[in-house]
Amino acid sequence: MLDALESEAIAIFxxxxxxxxSPVLLxxxxxxxxxxxxxxxxxxxxxxxxxxxxxxxxxxxxxxMITFRDRIASTLGLELIVGQNEAAIAxxxxxxxxxxxxxxxxxxTLPLRNTLDKGGFDAAIGGARRDEERSxxxxxxxxxxxxxxxxxxxxxxxxxxRSPNTKLVEGQTMRVxxxxxxxxxxxxxxxxxxxxxxxxxxxxxRRPVVEKDGALLMVDDDRMPIAKGDVIQTKSVRFRTxxxxxxTAAIESTASTLDxxxxxxxQTKLSxxxxxxxxxxxxxxxxxxxxxxxx
Amino acid sequence: MSVLLRVVACGSVDxxxxxxxxxxxxxxxxxxxxxxxxxxxxxxxxxxxxxxxxDYSLLTDGLQAEREQGITIDVAYRQFELPSGKRVIVxxxxxxxxxxxxxxxxxxxxxxxxxxxxxxxxxxxxxxxxLTVCALMGVKDVVxxxxxxxxxxxxxxxxxxxxxxxxxxxxxxxxxxxTAVPVSALNGVNVTARSSQTPWYxxxxxxxxxxxxxPVTANVETRLPVQMVLRTEQSRVYAGTLVSxxxxxxxxxxxxxxxxxxxxxxxxxxxxxxxxxxxxxxxGLELKDQVDVTRGDLLTPVKYxxxxxxxxxADVVWLGESPLVHGRSYLLIxxxxxxxxxxxxxxxxxxxxxGAHEAARVLHMNDVGAVELATDRPVALDPYDLSRDTGGxxxxxxxxxxxxxxxxxxxxxxxxFNVVPHIYQIDRGARAQQKAQKAKVIxxxxxxxxxxxxxxxxxxxxxxxxxLHTYVLDGDNLRTGLNKDLGFTPEDRAExxxxxxxxARLLFDAGLIVLVALVSPFRADxxxxxxxxxxxxxxxxxVSTPVEVCQQRDPKGLYKKAAAGSLPNLTGxxxxxxxxxxxxxxxxxxxxxxxxxxxxxxxxxGEP
Numbered sequence: 001m002l003d004a005l006e007s008e009a010i011a012i013f014x015x016x017x018x019x020x021x022s023p024v025l026l027x028x029x030x031x032x033x034x035x036x037x038x039x040x041x042x043x044x045x046x047x048x049x050x051x052x053x054x055x056x057x058x059x060x061x062x063x064x065m066i067t068f069r070d071r072i073a074s075t076l077g078l079e080l081i082v083g084q085n086e087a088a089i090a091x092x093x094x095x096x097x098x099x100x101x102x103x104x105x106x107x108x109t110l111p112l113r114n115t116l117d118k119g120g121f122d123a124a125i126g127g128a129r130r131d132e133e134r135s136x137x138x139x140x141x142x143x144x145x146x147x148x149x150x151x152x153x154x155x156x157x158x159x160x161x162r163s164p165n166t167k168l169v170e171g172q173t174m175r176v177x178x179x180x181x182x183x184x185x186x187x188x189x190x191x192x193x194x195x196x197x198x199x200x201x202x203x204x205x206r207r208p209v210v211e212k213d214g215a216l217l218m219v220d221d222d223r224m225p226i227a228k229g230d231v232i233q234t235k236s237v238r239f240r241t242x243x244x245x246x247x248t249a250a251i252e253s254t255a256s257t258l259d260x261x262x263x264x265x266x267q268t269k270l271s272x273x274x275x276x277x278x279x280x281x282x283x284x285x286x287x288x289x290x291x292x293x294x295x
Numbered sequence: 296m297s298v299l300l301r302v303v304a305c306g307s308v309d310x311x312x313x314x315x316x317x318x319x320x321x322x323x324x325x326x327x328x329x330x331x332x333x334x335x336x337x338x339x340x341x342x343x344x345x346x347x348x349x350d351y352s353l354l355t356d357g358l359q360a361e362r363e364q365g366i367t368i369d370v371a372y373r374q375f376e377l378p379s380g381k382r383v384i385v386x387x388x389x390x391x392x393x394x395x396x397x398x399x400x401x402x403x404x405x406x407x408x409x410x411x412x413x414x415x416x417x418x419x420x421x422x423x424x425x426l427t428v429c430a431l432m433g434v435k436d437v438v439x440x441x442x443x444x445x446x447x448x449x450x451x452x453x454x455x456x457x458x459x460x461x462x463x464x465x466x467x468x469x470x471x472x473x474t475a476v477p478v479s480a481l482n483g484v485n486v487t488a489r490s491s492q493t494p495w496y497x498x499x500x501x502x503x504x505x506x507x508x509x510p511v512t513a514n515v516e517t518r519l520p521v522q523m524v525l526r527t528e529q530s531r532v533y534a535g536t537l538v539s540x541x542x543x544x545x546x547x548x549x550x551x552x553x554x555x556x557x558x559x560x561x562x563x564x565x566x567x568x569x570x571x572x573x574x575x576x577x578x579g580l581e582l583k584d585q586v587d588v589t590r591g592d593l594l595t596p597v598k599y600x601x602x603x604x605x606x607x608x609a610d611v612v613w614l615g616e617s618p619l620v621h622g623r624s625y626l627l628i629x630x631x632x633x634x635x636x637x638x639x640x641x642x643x644x645x646x647x648x649x650g651a652h653e654a655a656r657v658l659h660m661n662d663v664g665a666v667e668l669a670t671d672r673p674v675a676l677d678p679y680d681l682s683r684d685t686g687g688x689x690x691x692x693x694x695x696x697x698x699x700x701x702x703x704x705x706x707x708x709x710x711x712f713n714v715v716p717h718i719y720q721i722d723r724g725a726r727a728q729q730k731a732q733k734a735k736v737i738x739x740x741x742x743x744x745x746x747x748x749x750x751x752x753x754x755x756x757x758x759x760x761x762x763l764h765t766y767v768l769d770g771d772n773l774r775t776g777l778n779k780d781l782g783f784t785p786e787d788r789a790e791x792x793x794x795x796x797x798x799a800r801l802l803f804d805a806g807l808i809v810l811v812a813l814v815s816p817f818r819a820d821x822x823x824x825x826x827x828x829x830x831x832x833x834x835x836x837x838v839s840t841p842v843e844v845c846q847q848r849d850p851k852g853l854y855k856k857a858a859a860g861s862l863p864n865l866t867g868x869x870x871x872x873x874x875x876x877x878x879x880x881x882x883x884x885x886x887x888x889x890x891x892x893x894x895x896x897x898x899x900x901g902e903p
Contacts, residue, residue, distance in 0.1 A: 001298045001382055003576070006565050010577035011522070011536040018523040018590055018631065042565050043577070046532065047525040130372050137371040156369065157698045158396065158614050160403040161687040162536070163628045167696040181384060183374060 002190050006039060009178035011162065012141060013043035013125070016176045017050050019166035020123035023176070024081070024116070027053040029065045030242045031198050032127035035187050036179060038196050040125075041076070052079035054115060054124070058107035059089050060244035062220050068199045083115030095246045096225055103244070113149045116173065123174040131183045141180045147171035188265055192258045203261065204238040204253040215249035298380070300508060303401045303434060304387045305425040306411030311442045315411065315480040316373065316385060317351025319502065322487040325375035326354060370401045377506050385409075395428055395647060395661040399612040399701050402432035403687065406510050409501065410437050414444045414453060418460040420648045423468070427647045430469035431610060431663065431703065433683055435511070437465060438474045438504045444493075445479040451495045468650060472511075474504045515539040516599035518677070518685050520630040521592045525579060532563060532579035533588050535631065537572055538684035540596070542580065544570045550586055551593040551601045551675035557582040591632040593675045593685065601685070603673035604707035606639075610679075612663050615692065615699030619658040619666075625699065627670060629688035635671040636690070642666065656786040667708065679703035726806030730764045735899060736799045736828060738811045739882075740821060740875060741838030742867045743853050744845035746884030746891070747812040750838060753892035755810055758899060766802050768795055770813035771851070783864035789820050796824030803832070808899060816866045818873040834898060837875045838891075840884030842867050 016023050025040060027033045037053065044050055055069060073080040085093075088106040095103040116124055130136050140156050142164040157165050168174065179187075191198060208219045210230045217224070219232055224246060226232065237250035238261070255261040306312040317334075320326050326334075334353040336346055344350045371387045388394070388401035402408065408429045412422055429437060439461050447453045458475040465473050476485050477493050478501065484490040487502040499507060517540025525532040542548075546559045562569050563579035572578045580594065588594070595601050613619055619638060627636035644655035645663040658664045679686035690700040727734045737754075739747040751767050758765050770791070774781070778794060781787040792815045802809045815821050825833050845867065846854045857865040866872050880898055882891040 001380065003565070004299050007536060007575055007577040010565060014522040014534055014577070015631065043534075044525055045563065045579075046527050046530065131374060137373055138369050153369070158370075158400040158689075158701070160400055160689055160701045162538070162630050162684055163687065163689050165628060165689055165691050165696070165698045167626065167691055169694075169696045172696070181372070181374070 002186065002193060005179075005182050005186060006042075006190070008181065009039045010043040012176060012178040013040050015164060015166065016123055016125055016142075016174075016178075017044065019164075020168075020174065022119070022121050023051045023123040023125055024119065024121040025049075025051060025053045026112075026124050026126040027055050027069070027080075028127070028242075029055065029061070029069050029199060030127075031187055031191060031202060032129065032179060034196050034198050035182075035190055036125070036127040037072075037076075038194060039178065049078060051125075052081050054081045054083060054119075054121075056083045056108055056112045056115065058103070058244050059084065060095060060103075060107070060223075060246060062199075062201055062218070062242065062245045062248075064201055065199055065242060072197070081115065081119065083111045085111040085114070094223070095244060100247055103247070107244075116149065121173070122168060123176055125176040125178065127179050128177045129182050129184070129187075130180050139177065139180065141177055142166060143175040143177065145173045145175060149173065185262070185265060188258070188262050192262060199242060201239045201242055204236050204256045206234050207237050207250070208232050209235050209237060209250055216252070217248075218245055218250055220245040298382060300377075300381055300383045300407065300505065301405045302383055302385050302505065303398070303405035303408045303429070304385055304411075305398060305408055305429070306440075306442075310411040310413045311480040312387070312411055313352045313354075315409070315440060315442065315478070315486060315501070316387060317349070317354045318480055318483060318486045319385075320354060320373060320375055321349065321351075322483070323375040323377070323502070330354065370397055377502075379506060381506075383505060395424065395612060395663065396614050398425065398428045399432055399614075402429055402434050403683070403701065405432075405434050407436045407438065407505070407508055408434045409440055411440050411442050412457060412461060414441050414457060415446050417457050418464060422461065423464060423649065424647045426465050426468040426470055427645070427650060427663075428612075431612070431645075433679060433703070435469070435471040436508065437470050437472070438476065438501060440476055440478045440480070440501055442478045442480050444477045445482055445484070449477065449479075449484075449492045451493075454496075474499065476501050476504060515682050517541060517596050518601070518682060519578070519580070519594040520632065520685065521588055521590060521594060522631045523590055524588065530561075530581050532561075532581055533594065534563075534577075534579040535594075536577045537574050538630070539574050539682055541574065542572045542578065547597040548580075548582070548594050549597045549600050550588055551595055551603055552673070553587060554600075555584075555586040556597055557584040557586050559583075591630075591634075591674075593632075595675075601675035601677060602707065603675045605670050605673045606667065606708040607670070607676060608642075608665070608667055608705040608708055609688075609702045610645075610663065610705065611658070611666055611690070611700045611702045613658040613660055613700050615697055616660060617692075617699070618660075619662075619664070619700070624671075624693065625690040626693050627668075627688050627690055627702075629674075629676060629686075630684055632674060632688075634674050635693075637669050639667045639669055654780070656784075656790055665705075666702075668702075676704045676707065678706055723804045723806060726804075728806075730806050732763050732806070732808060733901075734803050734806050734808065735832060735834060736803050736809045736811065737834045737836060737895065737899060738799075738813070738815070738821065738824070739836050739838055740813065740815045740878075741884060742840060742842060742845045742872055743814055743865065744848045744850055745838045745840035746848075746882075746888050747814075747838050749888050750882060750884070750892050750895060751810045751812040753889055754895040754899075757892060757896050758808060761896075763808055763899075764806065765808045765810060767810045767812065768799060768802075770795070770811075770815075773798075783870075785817065785870070788815075788817065792817070792820040792824060796827055799824070800827050803828070814866050814872075816870065816872045818876065821875065834880065835875055835878045836880045836882055836895065836898075837878040838882050838884045839874075844885045 040049055085107055093106050140159055144157055146152055209216045210232055236254055238253045239248060239250055255264040304312055304316055334349050373385050375383050386401035388397035410425050441454055441457050454477045462473055477496050478485050484492050485500045487500055518538050519535050521533045522535040525534050544559055549556050559580055560583050561581035562572050564572050564576055593601055624635050624637050627634050641655060642665040643652040646653055647663055677685040686704040688702045689698050692699050723734060739751055741747050748769055755765050755767050778791050781791050795813055799809045799811055853865055856862040857868040863869045
C-alpha cells in the first residue's frame with residue numbers, strides 16, 4: 001500500500017519538476033510536510049532537490065517548530081525561503097485580538113501569495129490530502145490557480161490517467177499535491193517505516209496548558225493572554241496537527257512513542273481537523289480560504 | 296495482487312448513489328466520529344431526513360457552491376479500506392448535463408465500476424450511457440447495484456428481469472465481467488451486510504464483490520516513459536514510472552524514438568538500488584552506453600519495441616467548451632510525452648445511448664467520436680486496449696491551455712507510410728498546352744440571388760465560342776449529387792467549400808478553365824481553397840449585389856422561405872456573409888449581367 005502511494009507521489013514530483021519553469025515546495029514543518037520532503041528527496045536521488053523549500057512564518061508557530069525547521073534545512077543542505085508579512089507582524093496582528101480568520105488571512109494567505117509572486121514561482125507543491133476535509137475531496141492533483149492565486153472550482157482541468165495538463169497561460173500558476181490519495185494513517189505508518197524525523201510536539205509530553213472554550217492550548221511563550229480564571233496546568237498532551245500555537249488544540253494522551261501513537265490513532269474516531277480552531281466557524285471555511293489563495 | 300482498487304461509481308443522485316457510497320464509507324468505519332455527528336445533526340435547507348439519522352449526502356457532497364445550487368460540479372475521490380487491507384478509491388462523477396465528460400475522467404483510471412440501476416425504472420438510456428463510457432474507457436468489470444428493490448418488495452423476478460436486460464446490454468457494449476446485487480441502499484440491504492429480505496439471493500454483497508475483485512492483467516510488454524533525466528557528476532539516470540512489465544539488471548533496452556539500444560547497468564527504486572523493478576514503481580535507470588534520451592521518450596525491451604508512427608486512429612471524448620475544430624493543431628499529452636497534433640478527420644460520432652455510429656462534422660462537449668490524427672513527429676503510442684498509460688492521451692488547446700479532449704488510441708495507421716503520390720509524365724501544363732489555353736480557377740462568391748450563376752453561364756458561353764475548354768461548378772447543382780449529404784450549418788458549409796475546391800483543382804489539373812459559382816460565405820473557407828493553387832491560377836471574384844436586389848430577384852424562392860421561417864440558415868438572412876477582403880475582381884450584380892460576364896472573360900484571357 002505505502003509503496004504504491006510512494007511511487008505515485010514520486011511520479012507527481014518528477015512531473016512537476018520537469019514541466020514547470022520554477023517550482024517550490026511548501027514546507028509547513030508538520031508531519032505531512034516531513035513526509036512530502038522525504039518523498040521529494042527520493043524522487044530526485046541521486047541528484048539533489050531541484051527546487052527550494054518555502055515556509056510561511058506567521059511568527060506564532062511553536063518555538064520548537066522553528067528550531068526543527070532550521071536544523072532540517074541545514075542538515076539536508078536545502079535552500080530555505082521564509083516568507084512573512086512583516087508589516088502585519090510589526091502592527092502586532094495576532095490571533096487573540098484579530099480573530100483566527102483575520103490572523104490567517106493577514107499572516108498566512110497574504111504572505112504566501114506575495115512570496116510566490118516575488119519569487120516568480122509557477123508551481124507550489126504542497127502536502128494537502130483529499131481525506132482532510134470534504135471540500136478537498138474534489139481537489140485535483142494539479143490544481144490550477146488563476147491570476148491572484150484564485151481557485152475557481154468550476155474551472156479545474158479534468159485529470160485523466162497519468163497525463164496531467166501542465167500548460168499555463170499568463171497569470172496562471174499551479175498547486176501540486178503529491179500526497180492527494182494518502183490518508184492520515186498512511187502518513188503515520190510511512191513515518192514509522194521510513195524512520196522520518198518529526199517535531200517532538202506530536203508525542204505526548206508533560207506540557208503547560210490552559211483550557212479555553214473547551215480546548216487545551218499550550219502556553220508556548222508569554223504572549224498568551226492569561227485571563228483571571230485561567231489556570232495553567234501541566235498535562236500529558238500531544239498535537240495531532242501543528243500550526244500557530246494559539247490556534248492548535250492539544251489532546252490529552254500518553255502516546256510518547258510512534259508505536260503508541262499509531263495504536264492510539266487507529267482507535268481514534270475524530271477527524272484530524274477537529275483540533276484546528278480556524279476551521280471551526282463554518283464548514284465551508286476551507287473552501288472560502290482556498291478561493292482567497294490559501295493552501 | 297494490487298493493493299489499490301480504483302472504482303468508478305455511476306448513477307445519479309436519484310438512483311441513491313450518495314446513500315450507497317455514504318453507507319460503504321460509514322459501514323467500513325471510514326468516517327470520523329465528528330463528521331458523522333455532523334451528518335446526523337446538521338441539515339441543509341430542504342432536507343427531509345429526520346435529525347439523528349445519517350444524511351449521507353452530507354458525507355459525499357463536497358462544495359458549498361454546489362450544495363447551494365443543488366448540483367454537483369465534478370469528480371470527487373473518497374477512500375475506504377477493505378478487511379483485507381486493500382484500499383478502495385472511489386471516483387464519484389455526479390452531474391447530469393456534463394455526465395459523459397465527468398464519467399470519462401472518473402473511469403480513466405478505474406479497474407471496476409459500480410453501476411446503480413433504479414429497480415423501479417429498470418435499464419434506462421442512462422444505463423446504456425454508463426456502460427458505453429465504461430467500455431470506452433477500458434473498464435471491463437461492472438458491479439450492478441439494482442437499487443430501491445424495497446419499493447418492489449424485494450421481488451426476485453423483477454431483479455432477474457433487470458439483470459437479464461442489463462447483462463445483454465453490457466455484453467453488447469463490451470463490458471466483460473458482470474456481478475449483479477439486489478440492493479436497498481436506504482435500508483442497508485446487501486451493501487455491506489446480507490439481509491433476510493432477500494433469502495433467494497446467494498451472491499455477494501456490494502462490499503464482498505469489491506473484496507472478490509481480481510484484476511485481469513493484460514499481457515503487456517515493459518514500458519518506461521521517461522519523465523526526466525537526473526544528472527550527477529558520475530551518472531545520468533533516466534527517471535520515470537514503469538507503467539507495465541518489469542526491468543531486470545542487464546536487460547537490453549531500446550529508445551523508441553531513435554531505435555538506439557543499450558543495457559541496464561543500475562536500477563534505482565524508492566527502496567534503493569535493486570536488481571529488478573516491477574510495474575507501478577517509480578524508478579531510475581542507468582544505461583551502459585551514452586544514448587540520447589529526453590523527456591517523453593519511451594524505453595522498451597529490444598524484443599518488444601514500440602513502433603513510432605505519426606498517424607493514429609483514436610476514440611475521443613470531447614471535454615472542451617469550444618467544439619472540435621478540424622485541422623486545428625492541439626497539444627497531445629500522454630504521460631510525459633507532449634507533441635503537437637492535428638485532427639485530420641472525424642470518422643463518426645458515437646451515440647452513447649444506443650451505441651450507433653452517426654455521421655458528424657463536429658464534436659461538442661460530452662460528445663464521443665472516432666477520429667484520425669497526425670502528430671508533428673513520429674511518437675510511440677500503444678493501443679489503449681493494451682496499455683492505458685501509453686495509449687491514453689489528452690488534447691490541450693494551445694491558446695487557452697484548456698484540456699479539450701481525452702483520447703484512446705485504437706491503432707497506429709501504417710497506411711500513412713504507404714501513400715506516396717505517383718508522379719505522372721503528362722502534367723497540367725502539357726494538358727493545357729494541348730488545348731492551347733492556360734488553366735485557371737475563377738471563383739465567384741456572393742449572396743444567393745446575386746447573379747453568380749447567370750454571370751458564369753454567360754461567361755462560359757463566350758469562352759466556349761472562343762474555342763476554350765471550360766467547366767462550371769455550380770453550388771446548387773453539386774448539392775444534388777456530390778454534396779447531397781451536406782446541410783447548411785457553418786461546419787457543413789466548410790465541408791461543401793472544401794469539396795468544391797478539391798474538384799476544382801482536379802479539373803484545373805486536367806487543363807480546364809473552371810468557373811465556380813458558389814455562395815461560399817466564409818472568408819476562412821475560401822482562403823483555404825486559395826492555398827491549393829499557385830498565385831495567379833486562382834481568381835476570386837466578388838459578385839456584389841445589394842441584398843434587397845437579391846431578395847427581389849429570389850430566382851429559387853429561398854428568401855421567401857426564409858421569411859416564412861422554414862430556412863433558418865440562409866446566407867444574408869439567418870447567417871452572415873463575409874465579403875472578400877482582397878478579391879482579384881469585383882463585379883456588380885445589380886446591372887446588366889452581360890457586361891459583367893465580358894469583364895470576367897477579359898480577366899480569364901489576361902486582358903485589361
